Amino acid sequence: MRFALIGQPNCGKSTLFNQVAGYKAETGNFSGTTVNFKETKVRVLGDVVELVDLPGTYSLLGTNPAERVVLDYLISKKIDVVINVIDATHLVQGLLFTLELMEMGRPMVLAINMMDDATRQGLKIDGEKLSQLLGIPVLPMIASRGQGVRATFIQAWHAAKETKIPQSQKYGEEIESAIKDLKGRLKHDGFPISRRAIAVKLLEGDPEITNKVINKNPGIADFIHGHLDTLCHRSSRQAVWMVATERQKIARELAKNVSLQGETHLSFRDKLDDYLLHPFFGYLFLLLVLGGFFALVYGIGNWLEVPMLAFFGDLTNLVMTRMKIEGLLPQLIAGIIQGVSGGIAIVLPYLLPFLLGLGFLEDIGYLTRIAFLTDALMHRMGLHGKAIVPFILGYGCTVPAIMSTRIMEDKRDRILSAALVTMIPCAARLSVIFGLVSFYLGPWAALGIYIFNILIIAITGKMITRFLPEDSPGLILEMPVYRMPTLRTVTSKAWFRIREFIFEAWPLLIVGSVILAGLNYFSITPYLDKIFQPITWALGLPSAVGTPLLFGIFRKELSLIMLAQALGTTNFGAVLTAEQMMVYTIFVVFYIPCVATMVTIKNELGAKNMWLITGLSLFIATAAALFSRYVILIFS
């Protein structure tokens, strides 16, 4: 059996999915956190059920690639029951989508989520009455606390077993007759959704479904255009608007019948936004938030790093003096210790507060406010404010950031954002910036790198815009309400990403350190260093950093962890000058995205764009590092 979770953005589907599956899907208080479907197996009443979490979408119109995923899934895979999640505080808008889903002709249950928010707003919803009116089971739910989750799955199981197909609501006469005519002309077409749903999609002008249907029923094209013309002619509006308007009429009627308070009040968040989105105080607050966030990461990270590095330094010395043997073995052991300490003493102290802080900002709903405030600025780089979502995710990890560019409608915007996102220092590069620059040169130098980084990204965006002129429609985004994040979602979100570091990256760091120890022992590294020699020479760096740079392409942390091996000490201050540390870190921040990122770019935007972006990043890294080298030389 296959259950599908479908709902509008930010309605809490992923929260529900995580309740059932353990933390596997990213959640966040803004639209577009889930851009691809995730599957898991759960046990319901003794049956093993495949549960799929589909990206949030306002309707089945598929207006951007993330939304397209939902429609594609519905028309290509057989779903035994649809679990439609809607936000109780946006009942009319949610029901609009419910009505559209009911047309699909699949068994369905409706879960009304965020009942606690609704109660707080004084909104009462009569679920039983709604269930009678719609003819499908309706269940109240508070997914963040796990309430109503079990009941929903049990109802879904029953609906799937009985294959209860919901009855669609009727539109006005004009549309109904067009639907009836088109339905009659559809031969048995092999879509797992109802013919009525396909007819509606044809009237809404869905390009992909129209093409597929015309391919199978060549004669139908004229009739589709005929109906569209007639409808459009009579109302002087596009048919898609007519269908939506009628659906809205039905949804409003339903909501009026089942809820006690028709309109929701925005007063509280309006008041808060008066300050947080204020033309002056809004920006002041934004700077305070970002500054505070930086100080938090630096403060906690530094406080943990110093004693741990000292401990591992002592441990290495102890082992080396105790073993009293020459040769490969002590070298390899030192390599292991370096890999282990790199993860626990250099990366995790900064990663942990960073991810907790980012998760908090995400969940409280501040990210969309940042998009609102910075949209004008983003325009200067040829992007619109929506790009802020991948940008901010990029400070965590570049891979999900690149995937999140799917929330953009325009391919040009996606390529440009992906190119710029690869230059944002992700958490791996954060550890290089903090572990090297801020540790040896102080927090201001690290902050300087972040600001320099943003400047370079802005200049690059400006330059690319010259070649890819802007024609994108601009920002379209829903502003979420403020929500107090629960400790559990924030910590499990951080753990979701920390786990990825511990189980995937850390072993790689240890293996990388050991391999480097071996390479060093057999004097192979000088040959590897040659690959980056032209660049290290131009940047005035020791040629031994070539190997860490090469391995850094696999995991960016390696460019720091292996530096210790390559230079023969963890006390970088003794072997690198301040200028060299800055230049090296700036190069690491910009050059070639890691392998995982390259693969993601290839999957999302094609191999050509992957090589273009990779080449561009290498060029910009060299230029930015050279520039900083000469600036530092002039000023010192």
Place this chain on the structure above:
Amino acid sequence: MNLLNVENGKWVQVVNFRGGSGMHRRLSQLGFLPGNRVRIVRAAPFRGPLLLEVEGREIVLGRGIASHILVENI
């Protein structure tokens, strides 16, 4: 008149949209349908986007799109 001509806080009614069918679809699913009420809650400085209230939701729209939404007084 289009949305950019409306003063902040004043409720108006959507009449039509000037633009392609793709944008029609996009806007219709956010609640911008003929007859629906909309108001500008606030505008971002530096010619930034508008924050609109429509159908009980707050939607951020760039000025480019907002200028294509035709509205009338209620």
